[in-house]
Amino acid sequence: MARFVPLSQAVAENLGNGDSVAFEGFTHLIPTAAAHEAIRQGLRDLTLIRMTPDVVYDQMIGMGLARKLVFSYAGNPGVGLLRRLRDAVENGFPHAIEIVEHSHAAMANAYEAGAAGLPCAIFRGYRGAELARVNPNIKFIECPFTGESLAAVPALRPDVTFIHAQKADRKGNVLIEGIVGIQKEAVLAAKRAVVTVEEVVDDFSDLHPNLTILPHWTVTDIAVVPGGAHPSYTHGYYARDNAEYLKWDKIAADRDLFRDWMQKNVLDATPEDFAARVEKLRDA
């Protein structure tokens, strides 16, 4: 059964230096508060995994947490490039990082394979794509029945996955709705899973039978962090803070501006600060 613990404890007891970790969220439900806690705790040498590393991965890379990045699209969605990531890749600042690059189809299949307990994922992909040349983890196999050439990539099995979700019940079952993305697969593929939630309710007994629910025994720890997905959003609770994503482009463009912003908004902040950040974005 999942434990309900403060976020600082959940991060301290589940994430260690050198771990491979996915802070997943496909635009929606990005576990920003958990990632900020990892930054405050000064973790190092992480292998960061995520299909769509965006602002919060830019922050972790800029603060020097990452040794390696496994990803399929690294951008500030709808805004542009990730400037801290670019500084790391192009200039080795604050240090060089290793890049393992895939397509979305490959990452999605690889998480699914991890959740399914398979060693690899097989799919029709990477045909004519040059990533197959630069990523040695992309191979091709022949279908034993038809002879068709299919792509194969290793399953993703993070040491720990962090996600944000709408709510937990008192037992620690977790409900995810809206754009569910890769949340369920990323949790089931990982050795340990930490979920931040908006709130805890008594039970889920009156809900629709086909909702996406993670049973409490698939989750290691739960921390209640209202607003914990900001500046992304939580469907049914608050909207995406598009203005913040636009602002990030300027902040991340300058090393000193970035450092000052991180000091004020992350290092000197707490998980409790997130609630106020989404107040103006809550559904009327």
Place this chain on the structure above:
Amino acid sequence: MMSKPEFTPNEMMTIAASRALKNDDVCFVGIGAPSAACNIARLTHAPDITLIYESGTIGTAPDVLPLSIGDGELCDTALTTVPVPEMFRYWLQGGRITIGFLGAAQIDKYGNINTTVIGDYDSPKTRLPGGGGAPEIATSSQEVYITLAQSKRGMVEKIDFYTSFGHGDGGDHRERLGIDTRGPTLLITDLAIWKPDPVTKEFTVVSLHPGVTRDQVQETCGWAVTFADGVEETPPPTELELATLRDLKARTEAAHKGA
């Protein structure tokens, strides 16, 4: 007599792209320029078009253009929202997509797309976001439309990285790789409409937008442009198309400034 509406090259691009979509298309929508074109199609001549974004939203009808592929607006207005692995496995790989609509940072004359790096992969001059869904959209969609504004930086003789495969080196390159989908069949820029030559697969100008000259197309393109026999003129935007696009852009801008 009514005066002809004034319009920008970008508006012409979006509207020309929107016209290529049919009411019964199932379109996998890339973010940016494709997203605007697909929604103009839906708001004008193709009200029943199915728009799919890679975040899992199927049959979405956003009131404002999403900033990202996963804005809440897409989910709120969708027929259904599926997990991302299902999106790529059942709906894209399963062959359900009639049109994959992509933008591009860099493109060559065979419709190969680079959104990965400018320069060498291991020590890039500019690290771009990467492929995302595009490598498989480009090969699993029944056909692919591409839209981008013309520039010598964007339309090049040789792209720096083959993120998404178009027609490769041209001719039957797709068939030789065992790819049975049609690949890029249409390129819409701010100056012209291009279609691949039936044999060489090189993109060839078939229609110039109103007032655009052949020289302008060549000056903003990094390869020697081939013009089809009997190049047509793209019909200018109608008042309805232009008003629909401007309303959508105004609503979108107001919404994204938000909060």
